[in-house]
Amino acid sequence: MSFVPGLEQVVVAETEVSFVDGENGRLVYRGEWAKDLSEGHSFEEVAYLLWNGHLPSAAELEVSQAVWSQQRELPQEIQAVLDAIPHETGMMSVLRTAVSALESQAYAYPPTVEQAAAITMKLPTIIAYRYHRLKGTTPVASRSDLGHTANYLYMLRGVEPSPVHVRALEAYLILLMEHGMNSSTFAARVIASTRSDIVSSLTGAIGALKGPLHGGAPSHVMNMLRGIGTKDQTEAWIRNKLESDGRLMGFGHRVYKTTDPRAVALRELALRLSASDPWLELAVHVEEVAIRLLEEYKPGKKLYTNVEFYAAAVMNAIEFEEELFTPTFAVTRTVGWSAHIIEAAQGRLIYPDAAYIGKLPAAAAGATTP
Ligand code: CMC
Numbered sequence: 001m002s003f004v005p006g007l008e009q010v011v012v013a014e015t016e017v018s019f020v021d022g023e024n025g026r027l028v029y030r031g032e033w034a035k036d037l038s039e040g041h042s043f044e045e046v047a048y049l050l051w052n053g054h055l056p057s058a059a060e061l062e063v064s065q066a067v068w069s070q071q072r073e074l075p076q077e078i079q080a081v082l083d084a085i086p087h088e089t090g091m092m093s094v095l096r097t098a099v100s101a102l103e104s105q106a107y108a109y110p111p112t113v114e115q116a117a118a119i120t121m122k123l124p125t126i127i128a129y130r131y132h133r134l135k136g137t138t139p140v141a142s143r144s145d146l147g148h149t150a151n152y153l154y155m156l157r158g159v160e161p162s163p164v165h166v167r168a169l170e171a172y173l174i175l176l177m178e179h180g181m182n183s184s185t186f187a188a189r190v191i192a193s194t195r196s197d198i199v200s201s202l203t204g205a206i207g208a209l210k211g212p213l214h215g216g217a218p219s220h221v222m223n224m225l226r227g228i229g230t231k232d233q234t235e236a237w238i239r240n241k242l243e244s245d246g247r248l249m250g251f252g253h254r255v256y257k258t259t260d261p262r263a264v265a266l267r268e269l270a271l272r273l274s275a276s277d278p279w280l281e282l283a284v285h286v287e288e289v290a291i292r293l294l295e296e297y298k299p300g301k302k303l304y305t306n307v308e309f310y311a312a313a314v315m316n317a318i319e320f321e322e323e324l325f326t327p328t329f330a331v332t333r334t335v336g337w338s339a340h341i342i343e344a345a346q347g348r349l350i351y352p353d354a355a356y357i358g359k360l361p362a363a364a365a366g367a368t369t370p
Contacts, residue, residue, distance in 0.1 A: 001130065001353060003355050005060040007186075007256065007370065008253070008340050011182060011189065012189075012350070013181060013189060013343075013344065013347070015142075015180075015181075015340065015343060016030065016053065016343070017030065017050060017178060017339045017343060018030070018034075018050075018178045018179065018180050018336070019030070020090060020179060020180035020181075020255050020256075021181070022255035022256045022257055022258075023257055023258070023260040023329045023352055024258070025256060025259055025260065025264075026261055026263045027036070027179070027261050027262065029046065029049060029050055029065050029177070029178055030049050030050060030053055030054070032049065032055070033172070034175060034177075034178075034262070035175070035265050036243035036259060037049070037174050038170075038171040038172075038175045039171065039267060041055070041174065042147055042148075042170060043066065043147065043148040043149050043170055043171070043173050043174065044061065044064060044065050044147060044148055044331070045061060046062055046174045046177055046335075047117070047120065047148075047177070047261070047335045048061065048064055050177065050178055050335050050336060050339040051113045051116060051117070051335070051338070051339055051342070052113065052150055056078075057283055061179050062092075064117075065147070067117070068117050068120075068121050068148070069121070069142075069144040069148075069151075070144065070347065071117060071118040071121035071122065072121045072122060072124070072125050072142040072144075072151070073122075073125065073141075073142065074122060074125050074129060075102075077101070078098055078101055078102065078122075079129065081097065081098055081101045082094065082098055082126065082129055083089060083133065083305065083325070085097060085130075087134060090128065090323070091127065091131075091323045091324065091326075092206065092209070092210040092216070092326050092327055092329045092330070092351075093124055093210070094122065094126070094130050094142070095127065095206055095327050095330055096203055096206040096207055096210070098126045099119065099123070099126070099199065099202055099203050099206060100199065100200075100203040101323065102119060102199050102221040103197065103199040103200070106118070107119070107197050107198050108197055109195055109196065109197050109198075109345065109346050110195075110342075110346075111192065111197070111201070111341045111342050111345050112166050112198075112254050112327065112342070115198050115338075115339030116130075116198065116334075116335070116339070116341070116342065118336045119198065119199070119334065119338070120147050120338065121148070123327075123330065123331045123334055124151065124152035124155060124156065124331055125142060126147070127152075127156075127324065127328075128140065128152070129155075129244070129280070131156055131197070131324070132246065137158075139155075139160060140154065140155045140157075140158045141153075141155075142154075142155055144305065147170075147222050148168075149166055149169050149173060150169040150259065151274040152165045152169070152317075152331065153165060153166060153169060156238065156324075164273070165318045165319075168269055168273055168314060168317065168318050169328075170320055171265070171269055172269070172311065172314050172315075172328075172332075173267065173328075173331065173332040174332070175262045175265055175307070176262065176307065176311070176329055176332050176333060177332045177336050178335065178336030178339065179333075179336065180255065182214065182254075183187065183208050183209075183211075183213075183214050184205040184206070184208035184209040184214060184215065184333065184337065185205065185210040185333075185336060185337055185340050186203045186208075187205050187207070188201040188202065188205035188337045188340055188341050189201075189311055189340050189341065189344035189350065190204075190342075190350045191204045191341075192340070192341040192342075192344040192345045193344050193345070193347055193348065193349050194349060195345065198341055199353070201337070201341045202337055202338065202341070205333070205334075205337045208332065209329065209330055210296065210326065213247070213328045215251045215308075215326045215330070215333070216326050217250060217306075217308035218250070218308045218309075218311045218312040218315065218322075218325040218326065218329075219323075219326065220250075220314070220321040221249045221250040221308055221311075221312040221316060222250035222312050223307055224248065224249050224250070224286075224318070224323075225279060225283060225286065225312075228282065228286060230277060230282070231281075231282060231285045232263075234282075234285055234286055234287055234289045238289055238293050239284075239293060242293060242294070242297040243297075243299075248294065248303075248311030249309075250305060250308045250310075250312070251290055251303050251304065251305060251306060251309065252294075252301075252303045252304075252306060253292075253304070253306045256304065256306065257302040257304075258302070258304060259304040259305050260304065260305060260306045262306075262307040263304075263305040263306055263307050263309055263310050266307065266310035266311055266313065266314050267284075267287075267305075267310045267313070269310075269314055270283075270310055270313035270317055271277075271284075272316070273318070274296050274317045277313075277316070277317060278350035279315055279316055282318075283309070283310070283312075283313050287309065288304050290305075291303075291304060301323075308313065311325065311329070312325065313342060357368050
């Protein structure tokens with residue numbers, strides 16, 4: 001048996017949920033181009049597609065929206081958990097703890113679309129509730145007349161959101177909703193394969209997404225842009241970073257060997273939203289220089305822009321604070337995770353192997369088996 005570090009290119013599941021075409025930079029959700037979905041559909045329609053395998057009819061959408069919008073409120077005990085977490089705890093840790101605390105008979109094995117929807121609907125409420133508590137403002141109750149995306153913005157801001165911000169956030173959420181066998185989805189599938197419950201699988205996935213090599217990257221992208229500061233500093237800053245063997249956040253991807261299609265779509269979106277934003281102008285310049293220098297310092301590695309680079313720009317353009325970047329990623333990826341959890345919960349237990357390279361007890365040394 002050969003050891004493959006990071007399980008690169010190891011096929012660990014068969015799935016009907018999505019197809020990530022790394023060579024050609026294309027992303028398909030259940031037979032539909034993710035980019036097309038992000039341009040003409042709502043969060044609820046694409047969630048329905050990922051959970052049920054087809055886009056909803058008008059009647060199916062109406063029923064789903066009506067049922068789902070009733071699931072947004074947080075039980076009292078979850079509010080109490082949120083209030084008990086120290087203020088300095090980061091939002092991703094808060095989200096992980098709050099989702100974990102949802103565990104009850106209602107979410108018992110086997111995972112279902114109804115369970116997935118009920119949890120997905122609560123994530124924005126958890127974030128908005130905590131956001132207001134930290135700011136010392138009163139949490140805003142959800143509005144069932146608003147769609148999932150508009151309601152998230154409404155609960156954060158307390159005012160009717162602008163249609164431009166709603167559309168931009170909706171496109172962002174759809175583009176990040178699902179992405180094949182990434183680390184957090186794999187974590188979720190491993191837990192689901194043990195026949196554990198959906199809450200446990202989602203809790204594990206949120207923990208994996210939090211890491212800076214995965215969903216935690218966009219706030220590091222902002223740090224990098226702040227560190228660079230101005231266009232004329234770009235080349236020197238990046239050279240210095242690469243010469244000290246540092247990583248450029250928002251670049252490189254395990255699967256894409258060309259530009260991440262989500263980065264292309266988010267760049268277009270960010271430029272439509274705020275072409276004259278000085279941060280965006282700087283980001284476009286940094287991208288150009290970074291790709292040239294990555295080829296110089298890491299020849300042949302095919303390191304291009306990934307989704308996180310322009311995710312930061314879009315989040316910035318809709319005036320989201322950095323603490324909301326990765327939690328907002330989790331708000332939408334919960335849909336993809338749960339589609340995989342439902343799939344994996346019926347499959348074989350995931351239980352790979354490891355090559356032992358440690359010592360054997362003295363008596364066993366020389367024996368062929370420990
Ligand atoms: N900057 C500089 N060098 C890089 C980068 C980068 N961003 N990414 C990879 N490399 C180099 C790396 O140093 C290594 O070079 P060498 O062979 O000379 O040692 C080579 O490329 C291969 O790196 P790797 O770590 O084996 O590649 P990976 O497939 O395990 O890494 C990655 C994928 C996303 C973790 C990595 O590209 C990275 O750390 N990027 C920065 C963090 C980031 O933007 N993460 C968000 C990823 S997109 C969201 C998601 O789907 O998770």
